[in-house]
Amino acid sequence: MPKVLVSDPIDQAGLDILSQVAQVDVKTGLSNEELVQIIPEYDALMIRSGTRVTQEIIEAGNQLKIIGRAGVGVDNVDVPAATRKGIVVVNSPEGNTIAAAEHALAMMLALSRYIPDANHSVKNGKWDRKSYVGAEVYKKTLGIVGLGKIGSHVAAAAKALGMKLIAYDPFISLERADHLGCRLVDMDLLFRESDYITLHIPKTSETANLINAEALAKMKPTVRIINCARGGIIDEAALAEALKEGRIGGAALDVYENEPLEADSPLRSLGKEAILTPHLGASTAEAQINVAIDVAEQIRDVLLGLPARSAVNIPGLYPDALEKLRPYLQLAENLGNLVGQLAGGRVELLTVRLQGELADNNSQPIVVAALKGLLSQALRERVNYVNASIEAKERGIRIIETRDGSIRDYTGSLHLEAKGALGDHSVTGALLGDGEIRITDIDEFPINVPPTHHMLFTRHRDMPGIIGKIGSLLGSFNVNIASMQVGRKIVRGDAVMVLSLDDPLPEGILAEIMKVPGIRDAYTVML
């Protein structure tokens, strides 16, 4: 019988499902060293947010087939290490949506009426009615940052409370926002106009410290901020300072840069204008049952040799079909991610053309992989091989699929075109004999580069000196170039340049690149 280790508290409903097919050991509170020691005997690991699944644990897990996260965020799992080892990582993308949205709403109302402090004072024998004169949310402006699953539910409820809704989400269509009764605005305006700001975004390099001293300075002195998304999106020291000095009205936090919150955090000494909960967003009986069942069923299926429905790293296909398509799925995901970034978000139309031998295959997994890549900048771990099509549909992305078996430049290749905020862009990619991926065309300019983590693309006039200038500019910012390619259709006409970089581009450098004579456009892309 296979063995499953459950290393965080999981609802009994999930344990019952696992017990149908496996020996289940529940051992919570283990240290990294203890996990490394016992993991070799297990076929599956089931966790919540308490266990950090490090590369060390994954490498020691020689029998491990699946890691199941009973919740959304897989930020506590080293997913690339699991993928390298062929271990499926699954999550429950929707099981706790309602719980988290309701927690944010509860925080907003509790903050407005000082409920935690008032409760505390009555329980301590007082009858103080003067200190707790609150504010109404009716007719106030709620700024929602991130209009995904949780943000949308918050919007619907806040609308019913009579609030005016504005939102910032660069990946959501105007139609979707309109449908939710939200006016899409830029971040700056949201900071300035909101009476309440609620965060429902993933933590990424773009959203880390989004609410910092500079952002706080733009807000109304009465603004109340709610974060039930991820720690690290708010600069906690700057927030504590602003609250102490009365520069903002209040803050309610469920998540923190470091969890558990440090004993000496400045947040702990704040008064009634701050509410702190210990990452309780998903802590409802209903959500815990939902996520436990969702993830336990997937672990059971994988242990029985069936596909998982919400795998974040490996698609849920039967093993033989997966083996054949795996390199093309990776190609599709890379190209989807690339064309999505070139198109600048808000993609309305994606055209997928399967070429050469690829045209003979079942196109559905390829299209889904392309969508997964396309949506990954917006949704991170929320998007998987199961929900990518639904997410795309909800975002109003139309898909056109075509096939051209006659194209034989490579045995099989894939062409994607996206219409987005930055206009129409296209990419083509192929597999070399050894399965290595090559990007072979960008916006109809022929190139031949492997996808890498940090890339820089320019559109420029083909003229002497331009490549040298970009090279020295990057050098002056201490950015190392791994490879560089130029593609052009005619001599001294328009050209594209693609650089693979060892380092991320520091802030401000794109503006400098745009000043180089002959450069028409420049984009950075992270794959």
Ligand SMILES: NC(=O)c1ccc[n+]([C@@H]2O[C@H](COP(=O)([O-])OP(=O)(O)OC[C@H]3O[C@@H](n4cnc5c(N)ncnc54)[C@H](O)[C@@H]3O)[C@@H](O)[C@H]2O)c1
């Ligand atoms: N406190 C908890 O216990 C708890 C429970 C569940 C989820 N969460 C967290 O809540 C957050 C939202 O979850 P969700 O299920 O709504 O996710 P989601 O993927 O459905 O929505 C996230 C939204 O953020 C948008 N977005 C991405 N980058 C952005 C950026 N730079 N600026 C503005 N918008 C951006 C995306 O377009 C998307 O619409 C996540 O961070 C998730 O981990 C917390």
Ligand SMILES: O=C(O)CC[C@@H](O)C(=O)O
């Ligand atoms: O309670 C938990 O497991 C955390 C839930 C939440 O942060 C998630 O990512 O799903």
